Amino acid sequence: MNDLIRAGIKRMFRVKTLYVCLAVLFFIGGLDMIKESVFREPGRSLPDPGGYLLSGFLAMVLLSAVFITSFLGDEHQYGTLRNKIAAGNDKFRVYVSSFIVCHAAVMIMCGFVWLQTTLLGTLLLGGYTYTAKELLLLSLLSFSGFTMLTALFVLIALCVQSKSIGSVAGVIAAFAIMICGVMTVQVLSVPAFSPDYAGGSRRRLFEFIRLICPVSQMISFSDGMGAESMLISLAGAAVLLASGMILFKNRDLR
Amino acid sequence: MEYILKTDRLEKKYKDFAALRGLTMHVPAGSIYGFVGKNGAGKTTLIRTICGLQDVNAGEYELFGVKNTDRCISRSRRRMGAIVETPSIYLDMTAADNLKQQFDLLGRPAYDGIGDLLNLVGLGDTEKKRAKHFSLGMRQRLGIAVALCGDPDLLVLDEPINGLDPQGIIEMRELIRKLNRERKITVLISSHILDELSRLATHYGFIDHGRIVREISAEDLENACRKCVRLTVTDISALTAVLDEMGIEYRITGRNRADVFAKPVLSRITRQLDRYGCDLISADVRDESLEDYYISLVEGGSHE
Secondary structure, eight states: OHHHHHHHHHHHHHSHHHHHHHHHHIIIIIHHHHHHHHSOOTTOOOOOHHHHHHHHHHHHHHHHHHHHHHHHHHHHHHTTHHHHHHTTOOHHHHHHHHHHHHHHHHHHHHHHHHHHHHHHIIIIIOOOOSOHHHHHHHHHHHHHHHHHHHHHHHHHHHHSOOHHHHHHHHHHHHHHHHHHHHHHHHHHTSOTTSTTOOOHHHHHHHHHHHHHOHHHHHHTGGGSOHHHHHHHHHHHHHHHHHHHHHHHHTSOOO | OOEEEEEEEEEEEETTEEEEEEEEEEEETTOEEEEEOOTTSSHHHHHHHHTTSSOOSEEEEEETTEETTSTTHHHHGGGEEEEOSSOOOOTTSBHHHHHHHHHHHTTOSSOTTHHHHHHHTTOTTOTTOBGGGSOHHHHHHHHHHHHHTTOOSEEEEESTTTTOOHHHHHHHHHHHHHHHHHSOOEEEEEESOHHHHHTTOSEEEEEETTEEEEEEEHHHHHHHTSOEEEEEESOHHHHHHHHHHHTOOEEEEETTEEEEOSOOOHHHHHHHHHHTTOOEEEEEEEOOOHHHHHHHHHHSSSOO
16 A cells, blocks of 8 residues: 555655645745735825635645646556556555545645645735634644545546546536525624524534535635534545545446 | 466446356467457457456456466566457557556566567667657557567467458468477467467357357367368268278268368279168268358358
8 A cells, every 4th residue: 555655655756746736835925915015105004914825725626636636637547557456455545545645636636726825825815814723723624624535536546447527527516615604604604683594404504514514624624623624524535535436446447 | 288268257237238248268388379359349348357457247267377266366466468359558658668667567677688679579770760650560669569568478369360461460470489499488368350360379268249159279179160071961870980991081960961181082982881781871071161150150051
């Protein structure tokens, strides 16, 4: 398994997709922060870098889907998964090592967003107004949330043996998760006196979605449900990982 | 005889289609085993199965003496290199990077030998050219180099000459011969291009509708396909006595039939047969090619 992981990590750094994803994250976060600090209107207060952190994570949902389905889709397309099996690795090892490599790539993106936002945010925008506890919670939630998302995208990428279909399915899933997460937080933030207020079973449904959806967890991270959300995400990752392994093991590879 | 690969009544179904129907075959160590069959006969299904890409529904196989039901089967696959349908290479990498990737995968600590491998398959001068810019023949050769990274004892090649130009076919043939001769690698090569296989194989397995219809060594096949005269007589014992007396090589192929491997003077044979009261009914010249042999196997049932 170590050989598979080592080979996967080396390939991860050899492919362009990771660097393209990091460049996109820079354009979304870093460049915007530079623009904001240079062209700000006089008298207008600077935004909190925490907002850039969240927008970076939102972009990462899509980018991690793109990276994983492309990275593992290539293995299907080039037939190189066969080399791994023929080199004496069973499907279980191939699946787990693919998950670990993809998780490492997503964590690199996550680290990049953190580093970029913290450095540029401190230098250009004056630093976070979030407390240290809030930042720690957000980092833990991003770790658990992206672990679950990685498990989902790896499942799609390895069990759908066509790179193009897998990529489209991954991107659709990423958009669905993003829309669902943002919409849920919006619905739940409507004040009780508003006619659009969601009450009763509808509210309970949205609260449940907020609890399990990594995007809504990250957006509403300061609502005091951090530990519960993290555990749910990690449990979800474990379920997705196990389901993916069973599906992959019982599938005939092309 | 020592066998590197043995299969026993393998069965594989894809929904309603049975791709393997009790396939039994034996690949001797050190051989170049030509796996012959038309498209859809089950060649690739068998190769996928022994490579561990899919499981069978029934039957079993042994690879290097390890059964497929044994937990160690994955480890025994380390002694095998394979190209299944298309070469398994990263098209966005150079030839050397592809080999480095495979070395990493196999846990080989250093990249020693990559240059030698590239030279062996004739890709020593590709430098920074990415595999996506390679010709089909170059990709096939790179695929073989990747398969050779683990110093395999068995090389499985699924239709390696498909789509190659004449020069590419010659190079591929020479490479396979070299690997078999110099590195003592057993080669299982599937193809439906019989003429090409006949220049390479030391053993054959003819597959049709998911079953091996005949396994035969190249020597036996050559004998079976030798030019001969088929004599049909009224009394086979009389014919054998006459042919023995005349010192002519022959093979009895039926109750009143024999193939004679010489240019017999029929009038002399007829005169001799008269002494035994035996009549010569017919004499047909037979010149069978590998293609004829294959067709008679898959279309005419058993070959006599």
